[in-house]
Amino acid sequence: MRIDPKSHVPVFRQIVEGLQSAIAAGIYRSGEVLPSVRVLAIDLQVNPNTVQRAYEELERQEVIEARRGVGKFVARNGPRSALGQAEVAVREAFERGVDLACDADLSKTRIRELFNDVLSQQTEASRAQR
């Protein structure tokens, strides 16, 4: 997970989304301990307060749970909640893309063509990476 300081997405949201993806993808499984605020802050090179807020948001989303004095853990239903949240983020990205397409007056058919193109292109690329 890397933070893009030039993005228009606030850093805390980037961390939330980054952890959501990681948990949804199974990098952190149910019940596993997450890095402490201090460790993650130093690793990502961001303000510890920001990491703290990101953890609090994930707690609110019931993706993670905090056990006092012990640390932060992935909640039992964490991966499922994370997937749901990840889907929300993906949906928002799609909305932005479609808005852009409509602005340029592309037809629905053309939009679908472009989407299928990108989808096969990206899945090819990630298959090649593995």
Next chain:
Amino acid sequence: MKALLWKDYRINRQVLIVGFCLLVAPYLAAVSWIWYDRGLTGAGAHHWAAVLAFAAQASVICSQMTLVLLAGYVIAGERRDRSAEFLAYLPPSRSAVLTSKALLSAAVALVVWGVFLIVAEIVVPALSGEAAAGQSASFAQTRPMLLAVGVTLFGMAWLGSSMLESPTYSAAIGVVAVMLVPIALSLCHTLTGQPAHGDDFMDWLRGLYFALGAGGFVAGWMYYIRRVEP
């Protein structure tokens, strides 16, 4: 305070080394002279006494240079290389910073005058008895004036150092002050007839030197304490 003293000693070490040379050189010259003139074992005690008396006088006069250089460098030196800005954001108060510098200067003055007094008042009379005591007496008359000049040299250079960025200009202010006072007094005498030439004039001169030196030191101290920029 220990840390500040150590720092001030290290920063002014070059001046202190020069000072040491100025202090010791006349004595070395004295020894060389005797060696040349009579041979080290051939000279009598009264010869040693006479030569050492001259050496002591020369040493204390030359060492006034040390004191004026030290005063010029002691504050302004840290401005020139900007290290004053480092100390400026650390906790020591301005008073503490100045106290350390004043203590170092006092130690140097103590050594200079201490060595002089030991040689002139103890060693020389011990070696010579009557003969050199006469010489000591005439030298003794010039001592207060020498001290007064030293006070002005130091005090006015200190004042310059507290205000300026250049150590050499600050030292120069001390020297210029010493030259200006007799000129001013002579002018006063020419215009008003006072003070009368002779002892009166010398008393005034000496008094003014002490006052100017002490005043310069105090003014420099107050100015530095009040100033915000390091």
Next chain:
Amino acid sequence: MIDVSRPEPAVWLRGLTKKYGPATVVDGLDLEIPRGSTFGLIGPNGAGKSTTLKMMMGMLSIDAGSATVLGVDVSADPTAVKRRVGYVPEIHSIYRWMRVGEVIGFVRSFYPKWNAGLCADLLDLFELDPKKKVKQLSKGMLAKLALLVAVSPEPELLVLDEPMSGLDPIVREEFLDGVLRSMCDSERTVLFSSHTIDDIQRLADTVGLLYQGRLLVHSPVDDLLTRTKRIRAVLHDGVLPRWLPETTIWQRVQRREWLLTVGDFSEDLLPRLRGENSVHDVEVQDLSLEDVFKDYVKGRKGAA
């Protein structure tokens, strides 16, 4: 109404002013920084950031206004402030003849509290050789040393003046590491100035944009990003905009394109915008922090 339960702010500047001849470098600056937060001061070179920080530290005389740091008036008692604040300047003037170990010993003697363990850890982390003389240190090593002696006394407030300018990326990361470790102590307040957005985005909770000695923006970083939006609209032929939202900070009309940046955007601005102006194709864009600052500055320049 005074809330006695709330601790006083870490920094409280009231009408702080500094003039150099005819030029006013800091112009009546008002700023309050609560304890425990991290405040980033950003602005172009010459905006007055360094001058403000130096006045706060009692290193520059204040022409007008006041600076109260950790409850102490800097003009009245600068020594008390310096005992509780760690400062890292932009230009380092540590005695060049001292060795690293001597510098640490020298600085340590002035503080009642000194975390020797932290000092040793940082010495290790920064790979500083205690025997090396300061004049032999590279710019990056010097910056790390300055940070080390600033945080070892565990100050309540840490002030950093453009701490990472001119550092190569590797040293930058090491330095950032040192600062972050210090920030993990939640009691500590951090105030830093920078002209790079990267630092602000990463480190600051709240940001202040200083331009020509005045604070143009004072807001939590995330708020700025989510509330500032740019609207792009296409004007009908021969028509100029008639109505602007109240929180507009900058606008520009070029051909038929109308761009405006709004400081506090909400969806209900759009119907009014469409209604009062002859526009079509209204689009709302997100902005990066850099764009936000640029627009504030452009808006100010335009107003001047």
